[in-house]
Amino acid sequence: MFSEQVSTYFCSCSALYPSPEEGWQIYSSAQDADGKCICTVVAPAQNMCNRDPRSRQLRQLMEKVQNITQSMELLDLRTNRDLQYVRNTESLMKAVDVKLKTASDNPRSLNPRSLQELKDKVTQLLPLLPVLEQYKTDARQISRVREEVRNLSLVLMAIQEEMGAYDYEELRHRVLLLETRLHSCMQKLGCGKLTGVSNPITIRASGSRFGSWMTDTIIPSSDNRVWSMDGYFKGRRVLEYRTLNDFMKGQNFVQHLLPHPWAGTGHVVYNGSLYYNKYQSNIIIKYHFRSRSVLVQRSLSGAGYNNTFPYSWGGSSDIDLMADENGLWAVYTTIPNAGNIVISRLEPQSLEVLQTWDTGFPKRSAGESFMICSTLYVTNSHLAGAKIYFAYYTNSSSYEYTDIPFHNQYSHISMMDYNPRERVLYTWNNGHQVLYNVTLFQVVKTAGD
Ligand SMILES: *[C@@H]1O[C@H](CO)[C@@H](O)[C@H](O)[C@H]1NC(C)=O
Ligand SMILES: *[C@@H]1O[C@H](CO)[C@@H](O)[C@H](O)[C@H]1NC(C)=O
Ligand SMILES: *[C@@H]1O[C@H](CO)[C@@H](O)[C@H](O)[C@H]1NC(C)=O
Ligand SMILES: *[C@@H]1O[C@H](CO)[C@@H](O)[C@H](O)[C@H]1NC(C)=O
Ligand SMILES: *[C@@H]1O[C@H](CO)[C@@H](O)[C@H](O)[C@H]1NC(C)=O
Ligand SMILES: *[C@@H]1O[C@H](CO)[C@@H](O)[C@H](O)[C@H]1NC(C)=O
Numbered sequence: 001m002f003s004e005q006v007s008t009y010f011c012s013c014s015a016l017y018p019s020p021e022e023g024w025q026i027y028s029s030a031q032d033a034d035g036k037c038i039c040t041v042v043a044p045a046q047n048m049c050n051r052d053p054r055s056r057q058l059r060q061l062m063e064k065v066q067n068i069t070q071s072m073e074l075l076d077l078r079t080n081r082d083l084q085y086v087r088n089t090e091s092l093m094k095a096v097d098v099k100l101k102t103a104s105d106n107p108r109s110l111n112p113r114s115l116q117e118l119k120d121k122v123t124q125l126l127p128l129l130p131v132l133e134q135y136k137t138d139a140r141q142i143s144r145v146r147e148e149v150r151n152l153s154l155v156l157m158a159i160q161e162e163m164g165a166y167d168y169e170e171l172r173h174r175v176l177l178l179e180t181r182l183h184s185c186m187q188k189l190g191c192g193k194l195t196g197v198s199n200p201i202t203i204r205a206s207g208s209r210f211g212s213w214m215t216d217t218i219i220p221s222s223d224n225r226v227w228s229m230d231g232y233f234k235g236r237r238v239l240e241y242r243t244l245n246d247f248m249k250g251q252n253f254v255q256h257l258l259p260h261p262w263a264g265t266g267h268v269v270y271n272g273s274l275y276y277n278k279y280q281s282n283i284i285i286k287y288h289f290r291s292r293s294v295l296v297q298r299s300l301s302g303a304g305y306n307n308t309f310p311y312s313w314g315g316s317s318d319i320d321l322m323a324d325e326n327g328l329w330a331v332y333t334t335i336p337n338a339g340n341i342v343i344s345r346l347e348p349q350s351l352e353v354l355q356t357w358d359t360g361f362p363k364r365s366a367g368e369s370f371m372i373c374s375t376l377y378v379t380n381s382h383l384a385g386a387k388i389y390f391a392y393y394t395n396s397s398s399y400e401y402t403d404i405p406f407h408n409q410y411s412h413i414s415m416m417d418y419n420p421r422e423r424v425l426y427t428w429n430n431g432h433q434v435l436y437n438v439t440l441f442q443v444v445k446t447a448g449d
Helices: 046-050 053-105 112-125 128-163 166-190 244-249
Strands: 025-031 037-042 193-205 211-214 226-230 233-241 253-263 268-270 273-277 283-288 293-299 320-324 327-332 340-346 353-362 369-372 375-379 387-393 398-405 413-419 424-429 432-441
Touching: 053 112, 053 128, 053 166, 128 166, 193 244, 193 375, 193 387, 193 398, 211 413, 211 424, 226 244, 233 244, 253 273, 253 283, 253 293, 268 320, 273 320, 320 369, 320 413, 327 369, 340 375, 353 375, 353 387, 353 398, 369 413
Parallel strands: none
Antiparallel strands: 025 037, 193 432, 211 226, 226 233, 233 253, 268 273, 273 283, 283 293, 320 327, 327 340, 340 353, 369 375, 375 387, 387 398, 413 424, 424 432
16 A cells, blocks of 8 residues: 655546446555556455446356356257157158058958058058157247247347346347357258137227238347337328337337338237338338338339229238248239239348249239248238138249138238238237237158148
8 A cells, every 4th residue: 555645746546437336445555656647456355346336247148148058059969869760760651651541442452461450550650659759849849949039039138228238238149149050950840831810919999990010020130129100091000119018018019110101910020120102103112110211112013002002901001011931021002913922022221122923813813921941821801700721832823822811800910911020910909009929730651642
């Protein structure tokens, strides 16, 4: 310690170091023989930092991320192995299927020997059952992990607000990495045919009869914001809520005033930008929320607009934008396509059309449509009794009529979009915002298909 007198010059040490309240102690300021300032500073003890509740919270979060990472690794390993097993069993199933077909087409061909053969083959298939059981368990675990990751991002958001600190970035990065892996894991169990739409949950009743609401559809993302766009006609006001919970309560929102008004309800948020159809045109606009600016706008060549080719409910729903696991899509029609639904895959930066499919399904007879795993699903009405009636597979350029019912509780659906990150359907039903679960079935092909 110093007992020397501070003579001619005043040395200020405290300006260089944090204050005592933060655990730093400055004992003295003085000048040495050459007139240089000398400060004696005692840095806060290590345990001082540890007692900081924020850093404890961060440490716990780190541990949690570590834990989730470990369980993801395990899951990843197992789904890889199980998937291989299921694939290996496919040929066996095909053989059984062929034998069964022969037997049912021609019952007399079934002699004791071939019956025994069939029995043997079925016996060989039995080990598949526990594997499929494991599949189900893994799917459940994945949805638990997903909830944990979601919780983590919420906590992170709160911490960021409190301290905006450096460690936060590191953590956020790790959570994002986790989401990427979670996604690849889900993909393995994941993409398939839609077989069910269930469990409608009414999140809120707000706004007019027609409208649209959504969360970001990019994967991965730790963005929990909810956007709501009321009406289909010339609107410009987008409400942005911090979380789904805030949206439910109608609290904590900010407003974006779009530079150009919108038409219809076919908007989508993808990677922090809103993609929407400009009023009375076939121009698609990409509006970036953070910078509150239009990044790009481009005409969707030939696309009908201004209520020329809407869905069955009208409302200038000529151009429907959507995103799925595989990117950004536009659903619309043109005069050369005679009003039948056309699907185009869009490049998200430039809005250029990458590829186009003609589904042959009349747009006017469609209530709504949404895309899951590069397949377009179309409903046959916006009113009570509507069902998912038609599916177009872009991967094979083929279609199929389907019969998938869903509960249309409020009898007028003006928006229906799949969110691949959350694997739910967002709908706007007569002024109610409703979510549905979807069930996807991963097909193990048999010779009968
Ligand atoms: C991480 O996992 C360990 C062992 O399973 C457990 O004791 C610990 O409480 C977990 N930590 C967190 C933050 O979940
Ligand atoms: C996520 O947070 C909610 C609300 O705090 C809690 O009820 C739930 O158990 C959490 N889920 C997981 C998997 O940690
Ligand atoms: C196309 O996608 C569907 C649904 O995901 C799937 O069932 C089908 O097997 C795929 N077809 C081809 C040729 O990959
Ligand atoms: C999402 O946006 C970020 C920049 O904000 C960009 O770096 C990234 O490539 C985008 N991802 C996709 C899939 O477009
Ligand atoms: C759009 O439709 C309205 C009403 O039918 C009409 O008055 C208007 O001129 C049309 N605008 C364009 C650009 O086609
Ligand atoms: C709907 O999805 C949520 C989240 O994955 C899940 O907790 C819930 O059990 C699902 N409901 C049905 C009926 O599948």
